[in-house]
Amino acid sequence: MSKRIFVIFGLLVVFLAVVIPWLVFRADGDAAAGAEEVPADLRAGQSLFQTNCGTCHALYAAGTDGNFGPDLDPLLAPAGPPSGSTAQETIAAVEGRVLNAIEEGLDSDTIAGRMPGGILTGEQAEEVADFVARAAGQG
Ligand code: HEC
Numbered sequence: 001m002s003k004r005i006f007v008i009f010g011l012l013v014v015f016l017a018v019v020i021p022w023l024v025f026r027a028d029g030d031a032a033a034g035a036e037e038v039p040a041d042l043r044a045g046q047s048l049f050q051t052n053c054g055t056c057h058a059l060y061a062a063g064t065d066g067n068f069g070p071d072l073d074p075l076l077a078p079a080g081p082p083s084g085s086t087a088q089e090t091i092a093a094v095e096g097r098v099l100n101a102i103e104e105g106l107d108s109d110t111i112a113g114r115m116p117g118g119i120l121t122g123e124q125a126e127e128v129a130d131f132v133a134r135a136a137g138q139g
Pocket residue numbers: 049052053054055056057068069070072075097098101102106107108109110111112113114115116119120128129132
């Protein structure tokens with residue numbers, strides 16, 4: 001066999017083993033590629049949500065699609081994002097509900113799974129709750 005065949009074969013191997021996987025991974029992007037742009041003060045909460053909640057919960061604004069727990073968009077904001085004079089109250093109420101779920105967990109009989117309590121605490125729990133309350137209902 002001539003040297004040239006080895007070279008061609010070598011190039012083929014490089015193409016199959018390196019170039020194709022590279023193209024595939026590049027196309028996938030990173031895990032949060034589907035996340036929405038959020039205001040700067042909600043970014044920490046968004047990122048905490050992706051890491052701590054997204055495996056179980058879908059939330060459009062976070063770009064997550066976990067389906068062990070309920071989809072939080074229709075659950076928390078069935079009528080879409082709040083607007084008008086009651087928006088502030090609505091957000092506060094939803095934030096309280098989310099915070100409660102995070103701190104206490106939830107094990108209602110309506111859903112097969114249960115949510116463990118204390119996944120996050122203190123400031124981190126509040127940041128996530130604030131993010132979820134403001135972002136739910138966009139999807
Ligand atoms: C291990 C999977 C899991 C993780 C992680 C998880 N949840 Fe849940 N979550 C659930 C399940 C299951 C339910 C439904 C429980 C039920 O209704 O009995 C739920 C319910 C909820 C609810 C609905 C509460 C209500 O009042 O109806 C909210 C809000 C929520 N989760 C927010 C979060 C947030 C925020 C995080 C991240 C800090 C998170 N969850 C992490 C599984 C999870």
